[in-house]
């Protein structure tokens with residue numbers, strides 16, 4: 001396969017790894033995951049808007065402009081012959097003698113790769129829904145930055161898997177925030193509700209598109225934090241992410257348990273989200 005190193009697409013296995021890269025030492029870096037449908041990156045501009053925002057929040061220097069990142073993403077897709085799959089792009093602050101203090105003028109290190117995925121397992125989750133595990137959100141207070149520091153998310157996902165769940169639903173003192181790698185929505189009496197885009201969640205691109213779709217469909221929207229009790233009492237629950245699109249939740253496990261049916265609002269949003277993908281793939 002071919003991978004990205006700085007602004008070069010090279011054969012995998014030939015990227016030098018510097019042990020003093022701050023990405024390794026401190027998780028001092030950011031990333032994006034863009035899905036590829038029909039050999040085209042979906043919502044590239046939105047993803048790289050967020051990439052720039054994450055970079056700015058951490059005072060990371062962007063070595064290339066966005067059109068260059070777009071070109072490199074297209075090249076990764078083409079070189080690896082990806083029809084359906086994903087592109088991962090990461091940028092660390094770069095290499096320096098280990099010191100918590102960072103200098104602002106460092107040379108960022110960009111790496112990336114592209115992978116094909118089969119759409120069957122996600123189709124399975126869409127058809128049957130997934131099980132989720134309710135767990136405490138132990139992460140830091142800048143979850144709005146898509147940083148490489150993902151230990152809280154990683155631990156939540158492991159715990160969920162241990163209870164046969166595909167995703168964790170995290171809460172801070174009873175307030176539902178988001179999944180370990182997804183955003184969480186509930187539907188109650190026809191109103192769609194999700195945590196507002198604050199420092200406590202990553203403002204998912206899928207989340208934003210789903211809210212846009214809901215607006216177009218004139219579904220009432222509430223961007224306000226909700227409680228575990230609201231989660232338990234919801235008519236429908238679903239999660240959103242680049243890799244899971246709109247996936248229904250049929251079960252909540254953990255300190256509180258609940259079962260859900262895949263509801264009409266979830267199905268409608270899922271259908272219209274897929275239509276957006278088709279539209280962008282055909283243009």
Ligand code: PMP
Pocket residue numbers: 033153178179180181182183201202203204205206207240241242243
């Ligand atoms: N929240 C977290 C913590 C995530 O890691 C992700 C996926 N990267 C999301 C939400 C969903 O974001 P997106 O729709 O942009 O993939």
